[in-house]
Amino acid sequence: MEIPESKMENIIKISNTAAKKLGLSRINFVFSLKKSLGEDVNVNYRKVHDGKVWIEIGPKALKPFGKKDVYHEMMHVKDALEKNLDFSDNLKGETLRMKIIASIVLNFSVDGRLDKMKLPHIGKNERLKITADFLSKKGVKTSRTETRRILKKLWGKNLKKKEVLLSARRLNSVFF
Numbered sequence: 468m469e470i471p472e473s474k475m476e477n478i479i480k481i482s483n484t485a486a487k488k489l490g491l492s493r494i495n496f497v498f499s500l501k502k503s504l505g506e507d508v509n510v511n512y513r514k515v516h517d518g519k520v521w522i523e524i525g526p527k528a529l530k531p532f533g534k535k536d537v538y539h540e541m542m543h544v545k546d547a548l549e550k551n552l553d554f555s556d557n558l559k560g561e562t563l564r565m566k567i568i569a570s571i572v573l574n575f576s577v578d579g580r581l582d583k584m585k586l587p588h589i590g591k592n593e594r595l596k597i598t599a600d601f602l603s604k605k606g607v608k609t610s611r612t613e614t615r616r617i618l619k620k621l622w623g624k625n626l627k628k629k630e631v632l633l634s635a636r637r638l639n640s641v642f643f
């Protein structure tokens with residue numbers, strides 16, 4: 468499936484600027500639409516060290532996919548490149564639940580760092596809301612106050628892989 472031309476032009480324009488600002492201008496980004504993703508976005512950075520990254524967007528995620536989202540995905544790419552933080556590969560031995568929780572942890576790190584850099588980002592409250600909706604959709608019950616407390620502390624933290632997993636375990640302990 469193809470992304471409509473005008474939307475594609477806009478995404479490429481934003482991504483070129485974002486790549487420059489984040490020091491990723493050597494990476495070749497390929498954007499495509501993937502029906503099965505629904506409202507999700509998937510980044511494949513297995514070839515990031517060869518300079519290639521694929522960003523697949525679900526049809527329902529395409530319309531709102533804008534500046535904030537491009538910067539968000541590119542920050543994940545930066546983490547994969549500079550800190551080997553590719554949770555799809557690095558968390559191979561972990562359960563799907565832990566992978567999902569680790570991705571929540573990383574999202575707070577990523578958006579908070581963009582916030583500190585004064586670059587386009589999803590705000591803290593919006594991210595908290597997205598996370599709450601996401602967890603309820605997955606059927607995960609949480610202690611709301613504890614969850615928010617842990618997540619707020621992660622905002623903008625420059626986490627290493629070990630710390631991502633530690634935080635994910637802490638978060639998992641307040642989920643039931």
Ligand SMILES: [Zn+2]
Pocket residue numbers: 539543570573574577
């Ligand atoms: Zn993310």
